[in-house]
Amino acid sequence: MQTLQVDLGERSYPIYIGAGLLDRAECIVPHLAGRQVAVVTNETVAPLYLKRLSQTLAGHELTPIVLPDGEVFKHWETLQKVFDGLLEARHDRRTTLIALGGGVVGDMAGFAAACYQRGVDFIQIPTTLLSQVDSSVGGKTGINHPLGKNMIGAFYQPKAVVIDTATLATLPERELSAGLAEVIKYGLICDESFLGWLETHMAALRALDAAALTEAIARSCAAKARVVGVDERESGVRATLNLGHTFGHAIETHMGYGAWLHGEAVAAGSVMALEMSRRLGWLGEAERDRGIRLLQHAGLPVVPPAQMSADDFLGHMAVDKKVLGGRLRLVLLRRLGEAVVTGDFPHEALQATLDTDYRTLMEQISH
Amino acid sequence: MQTLQVDLGERSYPIYIGAGLLDRAECIVPHLAGRQVAVVTNETVAPLYLKRLSQTLAGHELTPIVLPDGEVFKHWETLQKVFDGLLEARHDRRTTLIALGGGVVGDMAGFAAACYQRGVDFIQIPTTLLSQVDSSVGGKTGINHPLGKNMIGAFYQPKAVVIDTATLATLPERELSAGLAEVIKYGLICDESFLGWLETHMAALRALDAAALTEAIARSCAAKARVVGVDERESGVRATLNLGHTFGHAIETHMGYGAWLHGEAVAAGSVMALEMSRRLGWLGEAERDRGIRLLQHAGLPVVPPAQMSADDFLGHMAVDKKVLGGRLRLVLLRRLGEAVVTGDFPHEALQATLDTDYRTLMEQISH
Numbered sequence: 001m002q003t004l005q006v007d008l009g010e011r012s013y014p015i016y017i018g019a020g021l022l023d024r025a026e027c028i029v030p031h032l033a034g035r036q037v038a039v040v041t042n043e044t045v046a047p048l049y050l051k052r053l054s055q056t057l058a059g060h061e062l063t064p065i066v067l068p069d070g071e072v073f074k075h076w077e078t079l080q081k082v083f084d085g086l087l088e089a090r091h092d093r094r095t096t097l098i099a100l101g102g103g104v105v106g107d108m109a110g111f112a113a114a115c116y117q118r119g120v121d122f123i124q125i126p127t128t129l130l131s132q133v134d135s136s137v138g139g140k141t142g143i144n145h146p147l148g149k150n151m152i153g154a155f156y157q158p159k160a161v162v163i164d165t166a167t168l169a170t171l172p173e174r175e176l177s178a179g180l181a182e183v184i185k186y187g188l189i190c191d192e193s194f195l196g197w198l199e200t201h202m203a204a205l206r207a208l209d210a211a212a213l214t215e216a217i218a219r220s221c222a223a224k225a226r227v228v229g230v231d232e233r234e235s236g237v238r239a240t241l242n243l244g245h246t247f248g249h250a251i252e253t254h255m256g257y258g259a260w261l262h263g264e265a266v267a268a269g270s271v272m273a274l275e276m277s278r279r280l281g282w283l284g285e286a287e288r289d290r291g292i293r294l295l296q297h298a299g300l301p302v303v304p305p306a307q308m309s310a311d312d313f314l315g316h317m318a319v320d321k322k323v324l325g326g327r328l329r330l331v332l333l334r335r336l337g338e339a340v341v342t343g344d345f346p347h348e349a350l351q352a353t354l355d356t357d358y359r360t361l362m363e364q365i366s367h
Numbered sequence: 368m369q370t371l372q373v374d375l376g377e378r379s380y381p382i383y384i385g386a387g388l389l390d391r392a393e394c395i396v397p398h399l400a401g402r403q404v405a406v407v408t409n410e411t412v413a414p415l416y417l418k419r420l421s422q423t424l425a426g427h428e429l430t431p432i433v434l435p436d437g438e439v440f441k442h443w444e445t446l447q448k449v450f451d452g453l454l455e456a457r458h459d460r461r462t463t464l465i466a467l468g469g470g471v472v473g474d475m476a477g478f479a480a481a482c483y484q485r486g487v488d489f490i491q492i493p494t495t496l497l498s499q500v501d502s503s504v505g506g507k508t509g510i511n512h513p514l515g516k517n518m519i520g521a522f523y524q525p526k527a528v529v530i531d532t533a534t535l536a537t538l539p540e541r542e543l544s545a546g547l548a549e550v551i552k553y554g555l556i557c558d559e560s561f562l563g564w565l566e567t568h569m570a571a572l573r574a575l576d577a578a579a580l581t582e583a584i585a586r587s588c589a590a591k592a593r594v595v596g597v598d599e600r601e602s603g604v605r606a607t608l609n610l611g612h613t614f615g616h617a618i619e620t621h622m623g624y625g626a627w628l629h630g631e632a633v634a635a636g637s638v639m640a641l642e643m644s645r646r647l648g649w650l651g652e653a654e655r656d657r658g659i660r661l662l663q664h665a666g667l668p669v670v671p672p673a674q675m676s677a678d679d680f681l682g683h684m685a686v687d688k689k690v691l692g693g694r695l696r697l698v699l700l701r702r703l704g705e706a707v708v709t710g711d712f713p714h715e716a717l718q719a720t721l722d723t724d725y726r727t728l729m730e731q732i733s734h
Contacts, residue, residue, distance in 0.1 A: 118507065
């Protein structure tokens with residue numbers, strides 16, 4: 001088991017990473033506020049892991065709250081089911097919510113914990129690669145609004161993150177790839193040597209090699225913990241974690257939540273950020289293509305939806321949270337391994353990036 | 368104009384109190400984060416004060432968001448209208464929400480500010496006595512759930528509270544009385560000399576004497592600011608501000624939100640707390656009756672609803688936020704001017720308090 005620490009003063013918390021942690025009470029029980037525990041999970045994960053977690057928490061007053069599975073359900077009506085479950089079982093302020101599932105479960109359980117009786121404790125037990133390397137760490141919680149993703153939420157830190165790498169054995173291959181999009185992101189924005197490691201180990205990761213997974217997850221979480229430790233509320237460097245996300249959110253919103261997996265949209269969005277960075281002269285073609293190939297080797301889509309026009313993108317991006325004072329800001333790469341958040345670019349570069357024929361570009365790259 | 372300060376480190380903020388502050392840009396504009404402003408108000412207050420506030424904020428990009436009026440609308444569906452309004456007008460993270468109205472508007476606008484894009488600035492401009500002396504100060508925000516009042520919310524502090532005492536001229540008499548319930552509460556829990564002042568000035572307050580109102584509001588806000596400054600998240604002394612509220616919330620929930628005004632339920636609940644404190648031997652009959660008479664002179668109900676049984680109260684109180692580890696805790700009075708939060712009382716004292724025939728008690732007191 002590896003243990004990392006997210007340093008946030010009195011809101012600091014540990015991240016435990018290892019195979020079989022679901023059965024290790026010593027990783028979970030010390031972080032419970034009292035006897036009451038509500039396990040928030042979904043219809044896919046509950047049959048796989050709820051019983052094991054319940055056994056690990058034997059002796060506690062446990063309320064399972066099983067939500068429908070999917071990003072399309074990440075809205076208020078589903079969140080309300082969490083509040084219903086807590087109130088019907090009379091959970092008080094000393095209850096602890098445990099998020100058992102992927103990013104949607106974690107975002108909703110975390111936001112529910114932030115709001116229930118104005119704030120109760122919660123623990124993240126992420127069961128997808130994407131949530132293990134990204135959304136479970138850092139305290140971003142929330143739900144979607146018909147007019148925008150994650151528009152309603154809170155910064156609210158968990159008391160612990162417990163990552164059982166063995167849960168990835170039940171993860172569909174498509175979702176494993178989606179998680180790899182965020183893993184690759186860390187290499188692109190802050191760790192060029194990690195990019196090299198990933199190029200060497202991509203096949204092992206996709207084959208669920210335990211040691212490779214643990215290493216990739218630990219390096220990703222360490223990168224995220226470093227960034228969150230210096231910028232919890234995203235006033236600066238934390239925004240670099242959103243590489244590919246502004247373009248990606250536009251894809252997710254336009255296509256309807258759930259049609260593209262978040263990681264898939266981030267992958268296509270990262271391709272657009274790579275291309276725009278090249279157009280600004282910050283990356284060469286070879287560097288751009290190195291990033292794109294790594295995403296391809298992870299089994300990810302690298303071409304945005306054909307039916308989305310530049311204007312479609314611009315419309316969705318105008319409500320993005322990184323718009324400040326009317327100016328659109330994007331995460332771009334100064335070089336591989338170094339991201340910047342900037343609104344200081346000519347509109348023509350963005351327009352050209354949106355107008356690019358990515359299908360043709362990919363054909364050129366693969367030749 | 369009087370200025371008080373709520374001391375909460377980097378979350379400190381001023382409270383301005385005076386007649387005509389709605390027209391004083393210097394109290395409001397310095398606290399805006401950027402050009403975008405959303406004024407959240409309701410159908411009753413908008414025709415009275417929205418235009419004046421808009422003139423005071425001339426030069427800003429102002430989005431009015433007008434909600435239906437009343438506690439019955441303090442739920443998610445109404446809150447959603449705030450998010451709709453913000454997103455349709457493309458408000459970004461530098462927007463500022465202004466709550467213009469009573470406690471329901473303040474609670475919802477504050478919670479919306481806490482959640483919109485994971486937190487934006489907000490300013491309280493309370494227009495009812497109740498919100499001026501209580502809910503606008505201290506950062507409690509939230510909405511109701513069918514199973515309990517204020518069960519979903521956040522601790523989220525405003526950047527400023529601007530109290531224009533002249534707005535009380537348009538307040539219905541019943542709501543003025545409801546506000547006086549909270550004013551009297553401060554005397555009961557922490558300031559016996561204020562009780563004496565209130566006995567002398569109750570008639571002046573109900574006649575809207577400007578000097579008396581300013582004094583009563585400033586003393587109430589100062590008491591609240593003191594308590595909040597030492598216990599923002601209600602882990603201790605802040606809970607004493609809930610004198611009468613556990614009983615009162617049971618009344619509000621049982622009768623349906625809005626049937627009893629919050630202050631009216633608090634008044635009847637305070638009578639029950641006074642009676643229980645007498646049963647525990649902490650107050651004499653004369654002290655209990657002094658508190659009850661002051662509530663009566665403020666025009667408030669002092670008898671709980673005849674149709675509510677002791678079991679009705681106990682059922683509702685079991686989901687109260689002051690239940691910790693299964694134990695019901697109540698705010699009671701050790702003496703006039705000194706409150707305690709305690710679960711250390713014989714159940715018989717509570718049962719007898721709930722079984723008391725308050726109608727008959729009032730007849731005895733008035734003789």
